[in-house]
Amino acid sequence: MTKTRAEGLGWAREVAAGLAERGAGPPGAPSPGGGSPQVFVVPPATALAEVSGLLAQEAPHVLVGAQDAHWEDAGAWTGEVSVPQVADAGARLVEIGHSERREHFGDTDARVALKVRAALRHGLVPLLCVGETAAVRSAGGSVEHVLGQVHAVVDGLDGADAARVVVAYEPVWAIGASGRPARPEEVAEVVEPLVADVGDRVAGLLFGGSVDVGGAPDLLGVPGVDGLFVGRAAWEAGGFLRLVDLVAAAG
Numbered sequence: 001m002t003k004t005r006a007e008g009l010g011w012a013r014e015v016a017a018g019l020a021e022r023g024a025g026p027p028g029a030p031s032p033g034g035g036s037p038q039v040f041v042v043p044p045a046t047a048l049a050e051v052s053g054l055l056a057q058e059a060p061h062v063l064v065g066a067q068d069a070h071w072e073d074a075g076a077w078t079g080e081v082s083v084p085q086v087a088d089a090g091a092r093l094v095e096i097g098h099s100e101r102r103e104h105f106g107d108t109d110a111r112v113a114l115k116v117r118a119a120l121r122h123g124l125v126p127l128l129c130v131g132e133t134a135a136v137r138s139a140g141g142s143v144e145h146v147l148g149q150v151h152a153v154v155d156g157l158d159g160a161d162a163a164r165v166v167v168a169y170e171p172v173w174a175i176g177a178s179g180r181p182a183r184p185e186e187v188a189e190v191v192e193p194l195v196a197d198v199g200d201r202v203a204g205l206l207f208g209g210s211v212d213v214g215g216a217p218d219l220l221g222v223p224g225v226d227g228l229f230v231g232r233a234a235w236e237a238g239g240f241l242r243l244v245d246l247v248a249a250a251g
Contacts, residue, residue, distance in 0.1 A: 001044060002235055008047030009054055014237035015041070016058035019244070037227060037247040041240075042067050042095050042127075045081060052090025065093030065127065068101060071114035073122075083118045093125040097149070099172045109152035116153050120161045127166050127229075128153055131209070132190075134173035142171070143193050150198055162201045168229040169194065174209030175231065181210040184218045187225065195224035213242050220250040 003011065019039070040063035043051045052064040066086035073082050083094060096119065097112040107115075112128070119126040130149040132142045146169065154162045169190060174182040187207055195205060207219055208229030216228060227247060234240040 003044060003047060005047045005050050008043050008051045011235075011237050011240075012041070012043075012051045012054045013058070015240055016055060016062075018237065018241040019059050019062070022241075022245070022248075036061075037244060038063065039244060040065055040093055042093070045086075045089075048086065048091060049089040056090065063093050063125070064090055065095055065125075066091040067095050067098070069094045069096075069115060069118065071111065071118045073118070083122045083124060087122055087124060091124060093127055094119040095127045095129065095168075097129040099129065099131055099170060099175065103172075109149060112149075113153045113156055116165065117157070117161075120157070120164060125164060125166060125203075127168055127206075129168045129170055129208075129229075131170040131172050131175075137171065137173060142190050146190055146194060147197055150194065150202075154198060154201055159201070163203055165202045166204050166206065167194070167198075167202050168206040168208050170208040170229065176210075177232070179210045181212075181215055182207075182219075184222050187219060187222050191222055191224040199224065211243070213239065213246065216243055216246045217250065220247065 039061070041051070042065040045066065048064065048066060055062045055064055069083045069086050070077055070080040073084055086094065096115045097107060101107040116126040116128060128150070130146050132145040136142060136145045150167060154165060171182055174180055191205065199205065204226040205224055206227045206229040207222070207225045208231065211219060211228050211230045212233040219225060219228065228243065230243055234243060
């Protein structure tokens with residue numbers, strides 16, 4: 001809950017202009033770093049249609065996503081939005097299973113799996129968020145916990161559907177205003193076994209958790225990390241664009 005419709009449109013215009021100046025286009029297009037990263041943005045629901053409409057015109061290679069969606073296509077679910085509704089508003093991606101949804105809104109692994117299947121059913125990219133709490137990490141259970149979250153989803157999918165899922169590893173202890181930035185070696189402790197276990201079954205693996213311009217290069221250097229999932233550091237368009245530059249430079 002960070003931007004109004006007007007603020008979201010202003011951000012999107014600035015980002016679109018910045019990407020145009022950089023010559024950024026579809027992934028693999030020429031860029032200073034040898035290729036353009038796949039850029040995506042996940043605005044609040046109230047700004048989704050307007051932001052997606054503007055970017056469709058000014059930066060159509062940018063994927064726009066919804067922060068959540070229900071597993072049913074329609075029905076008596078007051079206050080919820082469905083995958084067909086967010087798709088109608090321009091979303092091509094759905095963020096699913098964020099730790100705040102899991103903690104505050106009862107999104108269990110079973111619900112997350114239902115939502116992923118709903119996104120796939122309607123041709124949207126599921127961005128599956130996984131991560132462990134500080135208590136789980138302290139007990140030495142990070143790898144088992146995260147693998148459990150991933151398997152709860154992908155084991156119920158056929159190979160083609162699993163290959164469309166993007167996994168975002170976000171350790172809960174590293175996100176939010178009170179989060180502690182994760183060190184690259186801490187990220188590698190979970191990413192390495194995650195890639196070994198399911199890396200050939202999913203579309204890719206992103207890392208998120210207090211990512212900023214200063215720490216991004218080292219995080220991008222962790223083997224198995226394909227990209228970044230950024231929160232507060234991207235709230236300002238300038239910060240977002242600097243991070244895009246770093247990802248492009250990393251190849």
